[in-house]
Amino acid sequence: MSKKPPKGEYIETETGNKVSRRGQLVGTTNIILGGKSVIQAEVVIRGDLTREKQQGQGNQVAIAIGRYCIFSRACELRPPGKLYRGTFSHYPLKIADHVFVGPSSIIEAALIGNHVNIGANCVIGKFAIIKDYVRVLDGTVVPPNMVIPSFSIVAGRPAQVVGEIAEGEVDGFDLREAYRAVRN
Amino acid sequence: MASFAPYAYIQCPCTESNLPTRRLGSESPTDPLETEQEEPTFDPRAPRANYSLYPLEHLLYCEDCHQIRCPRCVIDELVACYCPNCLFEVPISTVKSEGNRCTRSCFQCPICIGPLSVSSIEAQRDGLGAEFAAYGGPYVLSCGFCNWSSDEIGIQLDKPNSIYNQLAKIRHGGKSLTNARERRKEREERSKLGYSPTIEEEGGSEDGQEKTDLNATEDFDAESQFGNLKAFYQAQLSESSPVSSLGLPGDYSYGSPGALSRIMGLYTGSSFADKKSRTKKGIMREARDAPEGLHIFSPSSDEEAVNRLRTEGWGNTVSTTQRKEQSEQNTHFLSDLRPIPYLLRTRRSKRCKTCRHILSKPESKVHSTRFRIRLVALNYIPSITIRPLQTSSSSLLRPMKPTQFLLTFKNPLFDSVKVNIATAAKTPGRFSSKVTVLCPQFEVGANTDAWEEALREGGNKGGEREKRRTKAEASEGQHQAEAGKVWERGRNWVSVVVEVIPASLRVQAPAFLKSEELQKDESPLREDEDVLEIPVFVRVEWEADPTHDDTGGLAAAGAKDKEVKEKRELAYWCVLGIGRIARD
Numbered sequence: 001m002s003k004k005p006p007k008g009e010y011i012e013t014e015t016g017n018k019v020s021r022r023g024q025l026v027g028t029t030n031i032i033l034g035g036k037s038v039i040q041a042e043v044v045i046r047g048d049l050t051r052e053k054q055q056g057q058g059n060q061v062a063i064a065i066g067r068y069c070i071f072s073r074a075c076e077l078r079p080p081g082k083l084y085r086g087t088f089s090h091y092p093l094k095i096a097d098h099v100f101v102g103p104s105s106i107i108e109a110a111l112i113g114n115h116v117n118i119g120a121n122c123v124i125g126k127f128a129i130i131k132d133y134v135r136v137l138d139g140t141v142v143p144p145n146m147v148i149p150s151f152s153i154v155a156g157r158p159a160q161v162v163g164e165i166a167e168g169e170v171d172g173f174d175l176r177e178a179y180r181a182v183r184n
Numbered sequence: 185m186a187s188f189a190p191y192a193y194i195q196c197p198c199t200e201s202n203l204p205t206r207r208l209g210s211e212s213p214t215d216p217l218e219t220e221q222e223e224p225t226f227d228p229r230a231p232r233a234n235y236s237l238y239p240l241e242h243l244l245y246c247e248d249c250h251q252i253r254c255p256r257c258v259i260d261e262l263v264a265c266y267c268p269n270c271l272f273e274v275p276i277s278t279v280k281s282e283g284n285r286c287t288r289s290c291f292q293c294p295i296c297i298g299p300l301s302v303s304s305i306e307a308q309r310d311g312l313g314a315e316f317a318a319y320g321g322p323y324v325l326s327c328g329f330c331n332w333s334s335d336e337i338g339i340q341l342d343k344p345n346s347i348y349n350q351l352a353k354i355r356h357g358g359k360s361l362t363n364a365r366e367r368r369k370e371r372e373e374r375s376k377l378g379y380s381p382t383i384e385e386e387g388g389s390e391d392g393q394e395k396t397d398l399n400a401t402e403d404f405d406a407e408s409q410f411g412n413l414k415a416f417y418q419a420q421l422s423e424s425s426p427v428s429s430l431g432l433p434g435d436y437s438y439g440s441p442g443a444l445s446r447i448m449g450l451y452t453g454s455s456f457a458d459k460k461s462r463t464k465k466g467i468m469r470e471a472r473d474a475p476e477g478l479h480i481f482s483p484s485s486d487e488e489a490v491n492r493l494r495t496e497g498w499g500n501t502v503s504t505t506q507r508k509e510q511s512e513q514n515t516h517f518l519s520d521l522r523p524i525p526y527l528l529r530t531r532r533s534k535r536c537k538t539c540r541h542i543l544s545k546p547e548s549k550v551h552s553t554r555f556r557i558r559l560v561a562l563n564y565i566p567s568i569t570i571r572p573l574q575t576s577s578s579s580l581l582r583p584m585k586p587t588q589f590l591l592t593f594k595n596p597l598f599d600s601v602k603v604n605i606a607t608a609a610k611t612p613g614r615f616s617s618k619v620t621v622l623c624p625q626f627e628v629g630a631n632t633d634a635w636e637e638a639l640r641e642g643g644n645k646g647g648e649r650e651k652r653r654t655k656a657e658a659s660e661g662q663h664q665a666e667a668g669k670v671w672e673r674g675r676n677w678v679s680v681v682v683e684v685i686p687a688s689l690r691v692q693a694p695a696f697l698k699s700e701e702l703q704k705d706e707s708p709l710r711e712d713e714d715v716l717e718i719p720v721f722v723r724v725e726w727e728a729d730p731t732h733d734d735t736g737g738l739a740a741a742g743a744k745d746k747e748v749k750e751k752r753e754l755a756y757w758c759v760l761g762i763g764r765i766a767r768d
Binding site: 114125126131132133141143144145146147148149150151152158160161166167168169170171172 | 240241242243244255266268269270271296297298299301327328329330529534544553555558560561562
């Protein structure tokens with residue numbers, strides 16, 4: 001805290017990503033940011049966990065993130081991994097647009113769709129698939145391999161669909177305003 | 185408890201309209217008097233209020249009735265059924281025949297309701313994904329959350345796909361199970377062989393028959409038992425219904441001669457229907473063996489359960505929630521549980537209950553998240569946001585200290601809107617706080633141009649607003665909220681100040697400080713009674729362009745010629761949850 005960088009909290013990239021100086025991005029060559037996303041302090045993104053090297057394919061995408069995503073403080077994104085045909089390998093983690101991840105949540109999903117809101121202290125299990133317009137309430141543990149259909153509200157340990165997103169709530173998932181609100 | 189997010193809930197007017205719309209003639213003379221009188225202020229704590237308050241996002245708006253529509257005054261219509269796990273659409277005809285569960289390979293863990301995945305036994309310890317199909321060998325269903333596996337109940341599968349069909353044939357411990365349909369077939373064959381279900385024959389054949397049937401009951405699961413029962417009684421009904429009457433269960437159709445004769449009997453007042461029915465009634469009989477769906481309770485099963493409880497202990501019994509998920513009725517032990525096939529989910533369109541117009545209609549494809557029609561109240565009535573005017577250190581409201589709040593009304597319409605807000609001077613309830621709206625009448629500008637907003641947002645507008653706000657906060661002492669004046673105004677939003685004097689939550693207060701209700705009822709503070717909720721009556725008036733309504737080309741064209749603006753008005757109760765009052 002005492003060595004606060006004079007330039008401000010965030011580094012802004014050409015495509016408008018705001019990446020905190022205190023974020024921990026590992027294996028940055030394997031991370032794709034779609035632009036206008038916010039990565040806050042202490043966020044861990046494990047780009048180094050790529051698929052097992054196959055015949056000289058050098059650069060592989062470990063984590064692909066769309067536009068207008070916000071990753072709150074101390075959340076962690078790691079590609080899911082499993083043993084397949086005798087070898088342990090990680091698989092890419094894809095995150096679409098307008099995805100909000102709350103503080104201290106751990107994401108190991110295979111796919112997160114558009115307009116998804118994940119609360120604080122959640123765990124999204126390995127290879128989970130979250131479709132569009134889903135709200136994951138605080139403290140939810142989504143078990144591995146779970147599929148959450150669109151317009152669901154999910155809570156509990158293990159996660160359970162507890163409600164539906166009403167028609168009017170759909171607009172509330174847009175994160176453009178929230179992105180603009182993030183300033184250095 | 186610590187954090188309290190202010191909220192604004194809107195009461196759907198449909199709850200008020202249970203006035204004499206359908207009452208025929210019997211209107212009592214006192215009724216109109218009561219309704220004519222001034223409406224009582226809406227009490228957000230009334231037990232009924234809970235059912236009529238919705239956040240703005242949950243409300244729809246009917247363009248034809250010009251009224252708010254809540255989930256209680258819309259009709260849902262099925263658009264599609266789909267499995268929430270494999271996301272495959274299931275045709276409604278299949279749902280009718282096969283039931284409302286996924287019949288592919290989607291199962292939930294009976295212990296923790298997590299999703300089950302198929303894995304080969306050899307690679308069981310990794311247990312992720314269906315890719316283990318390549319391994320071959322017997323498969324099990326395993327849960328990635330609680331590590332339950334179908335091996336525990338002795339179920340192993342030969343194929344990694346179409347598990348529903350495989351499971352239907354396997355009992356616990358791997359024994360095969362004849363399913364309902366095969367049973368029925370068998371039964372039909374038997375009846376063809378000259379077994380006719382009539383009472384006369386019963387006397388002769390009962391003994392030998394019953395023994396074999398008792399054994400047969402063991403094999404039945406709930407589903408096939410129900411199937412058998414249903415088939416049996418339908419057969420019984422079809423045999424006896426042409427002449428019988430008086431509401432045989434399951435036969436309500438007016439087309440049936442029995443019902444018809446009953447109705448005729450009602451109108452003619454004669455008893456010709458009764459006579460007929462009395463003579464023929466004896467033909468219906470009950471199920472009497474297992475293929476007909478009879479399940480005989482054996483006292484030994486109870487003893488068995490007690491013994492199992494002794495040996496296996498309490499820890500191996502099922503919980504109520506686990507039991508509720510099972511389709512089988514008598515599951516008492518964990519080892520009786522079966523994987524739960526996923527319940528299908530629906531996608532629905534919504535219609536207005538009064539005029540039957542569609543309010544929301546999703547696209548028919550399961551994977552699409554777009555709407556063809558979506559008339560949400562958010563686009564028609566002003567949204568209200570609440571914010572404290574002074575930033576105070578504690579999140580609780582100090583009793584007896586005047587606190588000011590900013591209500592911001594944002595207009596979504598393309599016409600400017602006149603807003604009237606009214607509150608009672610005191611909030612209802614035992615602890616009534618004093619409320620004053622400093623500016624109850626104001627006009628909110630039109631939501632004219634999205635471009636304008638974007639330009640302003642990008643440019644200096646945002647900063648300017650920020651500046652203004654900070655200035656106001658800094659000069660709090662001087663910049664007093666004035667009565668009758670709007671606090672702040674934007675293109676399509678207006679902020680007004682509401683002053684609140686929170687009540688003291690002390691039950692043992694001096695008598696002059698107490699409200700009437702509190703004097704009557706001096707019980708200690710109840711749950712959530714410390715939340716300060718203000719009922720506000722909001723009345724919105726605007727002049728709409730009738731051409732916006734697409735009520736048919738001709739009418740619209742005529743209206744355009746006249747250039748008449750239609751006056752619209754909407755009034756509703758709204759409850760503002762402001763904060764919790766501190767206890768002193």
